[in-house]
Amino acid sequence: MNSTKRTAIFPGSFDPFTIGHMSILEQAMPLFDEIIIAIGVNSAKKDFFPLDRRIQHITSLFTDTPKISVDTYTSLTIEYCKKRKAQFILRGLRNTTDFQFEKSIAQMNSKLLPEIETIFLVTPPEFGHVSSTIIRDLISYGTDVSEFIPGKI
Amino acid sequence: MNSTKRTAIFPGSFDPFTIGHMSILEQAMPLFDEIIIAIGVNSAKKDFFPLDRRIQHITSLFTDTPKISVDTYTSLTIEYCKKRKAQFILRGLRNTTDFQFEKSIAQMNSKLLPEIETIFLVTPPEFGHVSSTIIRDLISYGTDVSEFIPGKI
């Protein structure tokens, strides 16, 4: 129908990738022809799960989904978009704190590279309380968090 | 590239259609193959601009944009989506008040009709203060609001 391939970057640290992230991806599937899960690598930030393990985990979830691939990047997100010829950045929103933060980033990215558009999807209500930060905290206390993480990390 | 036509509904009362609405549409253009600006007609709500004038105004803005059409509907938004075979609802977000309200509606729509996804775009910062409500108020005091309305209503 349309001749332009629609490619989105789904950027994040995914430390770890949660059922919340999974849900946003499932909601976004019909919207894009290709989605690149892009793990931002920031040497100044301390990892909880090693990068290798995160790549392996996320990749294992989408082996049967040719539309979705996993990659890492170290540049500014919009630079990575340019490199990958992605016109869209995909982000999930859980609450007003998320929204306030994401709004400024999206507006700034639009000013710096007008051809990039940030697309927001709202997390389903039942996952609104799931965050990588809380999950890391639970793991550090030895809590079983498998119900919040798809597949096996 | 992809064989499925991506159709979005952009629902609202558009009383009147503003530069904020225009900006959301421009941002959404690359994302969809077809966008239907759907004016919700609610007999319980009192109009400021008559429906005919709103249809005429919005239609006049997109005569050279085949991808965009204008329609009216009286049913529930998701029922109208089904009727028009639209998989997506497009909404703009200006601030946390918008977000809080839109989030519940989007989550409810998802529960009622899971194949419909609501796509959110953030209004550019320079239009964050523009709302149909404030514009109606300004007009009622005789203020010139032409800078906030695209084309001529």
Added chain:
Amino acid sequence: MNSTKRTAIFPGSFDPFTIGHMSILEQAMPLFDEIIIAIGVNSAKKDFFPLDRRIQHITSLFTDTPKISVDTYTSLTIEYCKKRKAQFILRGLRNTTDFQFEKSIAQMNSKLLPEIETIFLVTPPEFGHVSSTIIRDLISYGTDVSEFIPGKI
């Protein structure tokens, strides 16, 4: 253990009573010895469901729960608390809009009658999008909303 009976008022218009209200009550059950679901009757506000039908619906849900009763009131909420010798007002919170509104009311009630305390519980994530307002809107369009209403209204 303690000699004082702890009685809470759960005030609202419950037009209609939803699975969100039900969930707040279930969460509050261990906290109180008696909970009075108090339907505020406000002649200035137009009802959607007639008062009789709301009383009948809510009563039918708690016939086997001696701790919970249903009543109506027309006075200020804190006056009704005094009359019923209830020391607590129970309220559910879904989001920041709820919180902002409820906070001022609770603080005002505390100033007017310091022996009354408002107790807040957070709605479970999966019901965060359910509101009587949205449900009334859905019903007015003929949508089946039975999944959001406990029992049969």
Added chain:
Amino acid sequence: MNSTKRTAIFPGSFDPFTIGHMSILEQAMPLFDEIIIAIGVNSAKKDFFPLDRRIQHITSLFTDTPKISVDTYTSLTIEYCKKRKAQFILRGLRNTTDFQFEKSIAQMNSKLLPEIETIFLVTPPEFGHVSSTIIRDLISYGTDVSEFIPGKI
């Protein structure tokens, strides 16, 4: 009247314990048979006041209140609740930032241990600006903060 003892944990770092904390406790007194002020000890977080001094300070405030005791814990909060046979977690809310943060934690705790309920009370308006963070900052500049701290730390 009721045969079950209602025990609440009031968790926090209380670094230092403020008039805001005191007010929440006073409001919560009629609601519970026992309240355990539980100082969370987190080796990863740097203390401002040494733990010993915080225990001593808080204990000194409640020597005549048999219902309230002071303890420390190093585990996940819900694990500590289980150990102490507490069914309730007590938290104070000052503003929407507090609420947003506390909501996710409470919902997560409910998922992990459904028999635990988090009870929220709103801080009285006159203490809405008091926070341990601001008080620590004031102390570090040599400001007299005795009006914001009950008793003597």
Added chain:
Amino acid sequence: MNSTKRTAIFPGSFDPFTIGHMSILEQAMPLFDEIIIAIGVNSAKKDFFPLDRRIQHITSLFTDTPKISVDTYTSLTIEYCKKRKAQFILRGLRNTTDFQFEKSIAQMNSKLLPEIETIFLVTPPEFGHVSSTIIRDLISYGTDVSEFIPGKI
């Protein structure tokens, strides 16, 4: 010192004028040479207290304060500012709901008349829960609200 007289409009419906309004005025006194309390008269909005009584009440509070006067206006606020040669609009902020609403109005006024600046002051914490809306509601139930209203209305 400076040769320009600084005049502010303090617009509102003041239905009724509360201790919150009074506090904002006291905080603003050192900032301006003249403050005009401007009661907006909107024929579409139903009054609770008649206009005459509101004028009388507010005037009685400032008979010994030559800097403060009371007036009514029916035009757009910025038009009234022009007429009165006021460069500033004074507004109080209690919470994020106030802020979100006032922000858009202030930004719109700035676009329409750049020489007008809106000045915001934060209500003291102890009055954060006081609003004319809640007070009207209390009065309609026969509650004594004299502690929330300065002087005698």
Added chain:
Amino acid sequence: MNSTKRTAIFPGSFDPFTIGHMSILEQAMPLFDEIIIAIGVNSAKKDFFPLDRRIQHITSLFTDTPKISVDTYTSLTIEYCKKRKAQFILRGLRNTTDFQFEKSIAQMNSKLLPEIETIFLVTPPEFGHVSSTIIRDLISYGTDVSEFIPGKI
């Protein structure tokens, strides 16, 4: 007209000073007789731009504006106000996150030193997404940020 000089402190770390800060100052110019841009020096916080360079940058922007001066301070902000005989603290607000944070600080400062008033101005919509934090992040990735910084840093 009035005999009292109105002096405001505009405190911040200004790391770096942005077009958002510039806009707040321009809006505040008619309100005050003197504005001191006060760079808070906090040994515990790591600078991005060295203090000298920030002083030089900001000073260079106001060489022709006698009303505005640049200074540094290491004490509590209200202590610095006392020392400089400033009655006002000037702050800009972009969004609800800013507001929530600033509100508590302003209320606390008012309690500690009642003769100091914090004056808030709202950032123009077109600069609502500009923050020193985002700009520092962009610079660290080698992005050209000159459009967000007035003059030359």
